[in-house]
Amino acid sequence: MKRMILFLGMALISAQTQGPDPTYLPAVHSQGADWESLASMPTPRSETPAAVMDGIIYVPGGFGGESSFEGYRPAESRWYVLPPLPAGRDHLMAAAYSGRV
Numbered sequence: 773m774k775r776m777i778l779f780l781g782m783a784l785i786s787a788q789t790q791g792p793d794p795t796y797l798p799a800v801h802s803q804g805a806d807w808e809s810l811a812s813m814p815t816p817r818s819e820t821p822a823a824v825m826d827g828i829i830y831v832p833g834g835f836g837g838e839s840s841f842e843g844y845r846p847a848e849s850r851w852y853v854l855p856p857l858p859a860g861r862d863h864l865m866a867a868a869y870s871g872r873v
Contacts, residue, residue: 814851815840825868830854832873833861 817834824830829844837860843852866873 810846811844811849811851813844814842814853819862821864821866823866823868823873825871825873828852830866830868830873832857832866833864835862836860837862 813831815834815838817836817838817840819835820831820833820838822829822831827845827847829846830841831843832841834840839856839858839860841854841857843854844850845852
């Protein structure tokens with residue numbers, strides 16, 4: 773059994789699958805995965821990027837120039853509010869590289 777977590781705008785959803793590759797979404801869907809909602813983001817927003825580092829999903833900015841920055845730790849099923857971005861940003865891309873987001 774494998775667990776897959778998807779970040780869909782303001783929502784996180786999780787699925788348990790038995791397939792060979794849970795990173796391939798059509799395979800997860802075709803296997804009849806059981807989906808469940810996870811904890812909602814503290815700051816509702818859209819058009820946000822996400823990057824994963826050290827077991828945390830980081831979500832900076834958002835549509836309309838949001839400066840919010842939050843992290844989700846799936847192992848705890850908990851969101852953390854992080855220090856805000858210096859200025860609001862939308863339509864960002866995010867990546868984790870060399871220990872930084």
